[in-house]
Amino acid sequence: MDQVQDGEAQLMYLTREQERILSGEEGWVKAKALRVIVKVGEALGADELVKIRHAHVSGISYTNIGEPGLKFLEELAENGAEATVYTTSNPTCIDLAGESSLIDQGYLDQQLLVNKALEKMKIKPTYTCLPYMLRPPSPHEHLTWGESNAVAMANSFYGARTNREGGPIALLASITGYIYNAGLHKLEERCVKTLIKYEDKLDDLTASLLGLWIGENIDEIPMIELSTIPRIQDVKLLLASAAATGSHALIVIKGLTPLKTYIEDINDKITIRRKDLIRTYKDNIWSGKNYSLAYIGCPHLSATETLRIIKLLEKKYDRTMGKIILSIPPLVSSLFRKELEALRNKNIEVITGTCPVVARFKYRPDIIVTNSGKAFFYLRKLHRLDVRLASLNSIIG
Ligand code: F3S
Secondary structure, three states, rough: OOOOOOOOEEOOOOOOOHHHHHHOOOOOOHHHHHHHHHHHHHOOOOOOOEOOOOEEEEOOOHHHHHHHHHHHHHHHHOOOOOOOOOEEEEOOOOOOOOOOEEEEOOOOHHHHHHHHHHHHHHOOOOOOOOHHHOOOOOOOOOEEEEOHHHHHHHHHOOOOOOOOHHHHHHHHHHHOEEOOHHHHOOOHHHHEEEEEEEEEOOOOOHHHHHHHHHHHHHOEEEEEEOOOOOHHHHHHHHHHHHHHHHHOOOOEOOOOOOOOOOOEEEEEEEEOOOOHHHHHHHHHOOOOOOOOOOHHHHHHHHHHHHHHHHHHHHHHHHHEEEEEEEOOOOOHHOHHHHHHHHHHOOOOOOOOOOOOOOHOOOOOOOEEEOOOOOHHHHHHHHOOEEEEEEOHHHHHH
């Protein structure tokens, strides 16, 4: 057992390099950051730290963190805090394209100061909830990600290891390059207890419904057995929805989650059908002809999804149904500038680097429809809006 600087007993084993950082040899900011990681880790029962390859910092929206959060980030940046591993950033509360009719840009200046502080710390200005699109993780790799949908994808789809961390811990892990070896970083904590068989075809609507249902009804780590191989966009919706209504950070998808990244000790088996999901959520499923707003892109649309939706909208979209908002990462926006400009002339709005859930709105739409269970859950809960679920096909017309 070693002693930390302030004389408190230290329970965690530290390497020489970690001891050096703690003693301040690499600056007091890094030392303080590591001290927090060690203390939180000890509280969680971790006995060592692990090196991480990628941090993803959530909680960067000015609407959420306000002046205290901005000051915290600015102070860190001014005192020389810097990312020591590849670090990406979650969406902001403003539309970085600056053209949205929905997103209130009232906090533009403050959000830009948040962004400036992050960039000064060498955090990539990615402003998306798809960190895996920018750097797909490898199985068993340790990460520290905030943002629940991304965490669920990292663990469940890529077989990487990250807990569902808050923004501050993700930032401190980025500065130190380490996180405590606890929770989903350990194989024995990645133990499946419940098998859920879903025997019908999965589409975007049923993926969201199944995710909402799992989040509301299953507490332990489940394994889903599907009758067909799901599309990645449906896996995203399922995991994001389950992570919204529950605390899920790992849902094993049989045949998709890399083997040996989880263990099985199944003691409960459940079969659920499409008709059960439709019956359970029937009051929340859109059945009208028009909407004031359709929101697609929670989680953000990847480049492949954006291209597919652009083609679909060019071919099929009936603009009399209502306005559509697509939410995409800045990188994707720069890839399809011309195509997205053409959509903007058709009652379709494209917002970039933002998240309506953490933004303020310029007006209150009467009915929002979405294919995202996560957006459905949070727009109702946080914005108190009338939100209904629908498949992308029924939204486009
Ligand atoms: Fe992304 Fe916001 Fe949805 S962060 S997952 S668009 S709630």
